[in-house]
Amino acid sequence: MEKLLIIDDDKGIQKQLKWSLSDYEVILADDRESAVAAVRRHEPKVITLDLGLPPDEANASEGLAALDEILAIAPHTKVIVITGNDDRSNALKAITAGAYDFYQKPIDSDVINVIVSRAFSLAIIEEENRRMRSVAGSDIGIIGNSESIDRLRTMIKRIAPTEITALILGESGTGKEVTASAVHLASGRKKKPFVAINCASIPENLLESELFGFEKGAFTGAHRTTKGKIECAEGGTLFLDEIGDMPFSLQAKLLRFLQEKKIERLGGRQEISVDVRVVCATNQNLEEMVAEKTFREDLYYRVSEITLNIPPLRDRDEDVLILAQYFLQRYALDYKRNIKGFSDDALSAIKSHRWPGNIRELQNKVKSSVIMAPGTQVNAIDLGFFDHVDQGIELSLNLRQVREEAETIAIQKAYALSEGNMSKAAELLGVARPTLYSLIEKYGLPINIE
Template sequence: MEKLLIVDDDKGIQKQLKWSLSDYDVVLAGDRETALAAVRRHEPKVITLDLGLPPDEANASEGLAALQEILTIAPHTKVIVITGNDDRTNALAAISAGAYDFYQKPIETDVINVIVARAFSVAAIEEENRKMRAVAGSDIGIIGNSESIERLRMMVKRIAPTGITALLLGESGTGKEVTANAVHLASDRKKKPFIAINCASIPETLLESELFGFEKGAFTGAHRTTKGKIECAEGGTLFLDEIGDMPYSLQAKLLRFLQEKSIERLGGRQEILVDVRVVCATNQNLEQMVADKTFREDLFYRVSEITLNIPPLRDRDEDVIILSQYFLQHYAIEYKRNVKSFSEDALSAIKSHKWPGNIRELQNKVKSSVIMTTGTQVTAIDLGFLEHQDKSFELSLNLRVVREQAESIAIQKAYALSEGNMSKAADLLGVTRPTLYSLIEKYELKINA
């Protein structure tokens, strides 16, 4: 059972809360000193705290002091402040000081149970996220603990403090921008801007002005002087994605900027000094492009002072589940869904899939599955891997088995598409609501109907 600390000097309230919250292993404390000792000894994830503690029962000073000390000792603890009906001001002060939530007396069993259960749930998710970040090394955004990712993370941390220009090589969707941002976050430039620009997504006629900016009157429509991306990244990092798609005519101007650390805006005559770290990326073979005279050789050597190869997801077997769990928790919080984990068939599907779209494909799959799932577990069907459904369904010649499983799948899909609206789900399935409820009961589907 989860440890729950109740801090209240009123013995009657202590007994009422202990009875109301009987699903937890309750520890009691009547004053600040006892409460702090209990926090150190039992390390409860959730605490209910009455602000009117002795020796200042009539005011909130002792309770607020206890709150501050509790969060100093255990900053991740969820503290639920319990106050009187006319004490909203102090409750809000407690929230500002770091309390998770507040509840006003009189105590109602159902309400306090919901608040406490939610606090434990949030605490568990946050703890899992912290563990994942510690294991996966996501402090700079690079998630995973495979050998290739450990090597990449080590290289990022080594080059980050320097001003060296890095070239990131990898397939589309492997996380080149994430890696570039990791270089930025691990450097002393992290408090300055990180500016990314995709050289392939901007028309050739606009790319130069996007990078270097322009003076008023430089061309038709230039009604005011505008800074380019390079100037906007002053003091920080400029990420040039898909640099292999940069027009040949613009490559010389980029080379001059990298060498001289100065630019001229379009239509300008003044040299502008800039302090910008440059990281480039491409999924093309720049050496072959140099041989084909489509990429400048001098620029190639300038942007590839050091080269980092980002491995595709198919070569990171042990990272796929870590990334999946990371995305699951992230989107469960973002979309407020009560999704906790992957089912066995989902994990099997994730492990066996080759992920041609790399991390981007995985991220999109998990995001849609969190939205579509009707339970607390994401299944292979939610992920879109129908081939990983129950093998007995694939191989069975028993029409009853085939019909039952097909109906179960259809009901779950309709429920997800209708976002839990049973009337809409019944309409999608072409049945009445009573019929739908009967089928849910018959197949023992885990739907919150």
Template structure:
């Protein structure tokens, strides 16, 4: 139930408004001080405000002051000013100060309900638009509106127009490639290629040819001349992920490329000029690797002309909720699911989980939850938080309902463990595939059959 703050020093009017607006959870305040305290504590989307407040109930000064203070601390709040029949001038002044609407006494339940409902609707639409703007990340793909992400976006905008080589540091799953791509999108190179290569995922014997390319006949199997990733990124951006895993003997060749902007293909004799912006990333401590002679010191200083630290998800305030809603919309559309939102227990679980796997972990949980959800709302259980508050799950005392709940939970767990393979899921549960399909249909489980 949405919270509605009613500010009026007349107890009778308070009761009348509370009764007339019974579809909302009413919070009452009789003066400016208590109204401001209620705004801070309850964060209502809509406020009805009588302009005649103590200590000056005969005039509108205190009410207008309350309006200004409410909008200062909660600028998105919709304030509906309530005035007397002969106070149109102050009502219009309140509108000029930022009030959403005004209503003249006497109170008519049908009319005030329409005004308040419309205010809540507008507040919800604006909130969704703000969320989408936060999700959009100012068109560079950085999702979130926490202070740490705002700082990261500011850094990206500052370095993007330059040719400086950036080093991105952060835990696994924090979005280093997304950040590198954001630098690319914010630069004048955005219409050219963005090429990413993971130095840890390519065998040492192949990494050099992947980066620098090779001439025909350079080695057995080199049947034609092939450009490397560096040449493919001409005019654009090259992202070297996990640069701490680059073989030591290849680091010197990379250093020369960064300094001279020239390369030689494997087996070639001709220097090739390249115009490429380089962004590197690692979750290792390169300074320690330099001290241990595992990473070249000169290369370290060359790739870390500027360093950007990407915060872990647990330090990003309300961003887990924003990211979760973004992923929910994406996967609900992708899997043609009727899931629309998160239940309260799911939001609580998302907010309090520490997310050791960061955004990658969150993304995977939301993706599987869209498949697991049986209704229009994703629950904590759908997300895989079977006991997110450290308390026993509360089961119905009706044995039939307990059995059904247990069967649903067990099927969902087995489905997740077998990564959606129905044959393995049935085998794990000790039933036949037809029996499993029958149970899925019986409980209306939102599971995609293979």
């Protein structure tokens, strides 16, 4: 039961509030000194505060002083100021000083319950967000508290203030771009651009102009001079993802830029100086590529002045549950879903899965589960883990109910396997799309059929 501190010197009001707010563990205080002592001892998330406290019951000075002391001790506490009908100006002073809300007497049980309930909900959400930010490593985005992630965060903080070129290694989906962004955010360049380019996603004949830019008339279609990604990152950080896929012919030009901090646009003759921090990443073995003569040895040593290894999710122990909860809260907020957590079978499935797609796979599964979950908890079926369904659920003998449950599971499974493509889902189920739409509406499944 959550603790609620009521600060009021009127015994009648104390009794009325305690009765109205019986869903909480109520703690009472009748002056500033006892209120501050209660805050230190009980650490309540929500407080109701009457501004007319002794020895200045007729005015608000003592109540406002109590508010200042409380917020100095517990700045995240939600303080609801209770005032008389003719005391609106002092209520506004309290709000300006940091109070969460105010309520004017007389006390209405239903109204005060709604205000207090909302205050608790917000306090709990904010507390969880602070915890997540703490786990994430001072807001640089690296989430987890496993030993390997702690080491990674420590390395990031050490290299960020320097100009050393870092090479990030890790399987696909482990968060290489997030790690590169963390280096940027922890550096003195964080207010300048962070520019990312995937060397594997851009055709070889376009990658050079994308990186270095081009002058007007450099090639057919070059109607105006255009800056490349390197120039766009001026003062900030350039992230070269999948550098192992960079064409061999372009590697020499990249090496010269890294050594000289100067570039020439395609079709240009003028050298342009640039101030850019470079971070690279790959999921390939560059040492083997060097041995096979598909990656320049001198470039390899230039980009790997220091190497950051990101462990796969399967080797990160309890981090998978921390990440799952983080994504659940994030997407529940994004999609305005009242999702509170994971069921036991969902947690079991998350822990036992090997996560070949790493964090990207986990993120996608949790996102779709938040959309799919019909209740307030995400279960194994919502996540697409149909082999981890809770077997402890008693099987109904009502044939209509059995059929509804079976059809619901089948629809959810087909929807998950088809990644939300309704035509493919209908094909998997062996029904026409209108029939599938009718079943979704019949069972009230949270699937967008527009």
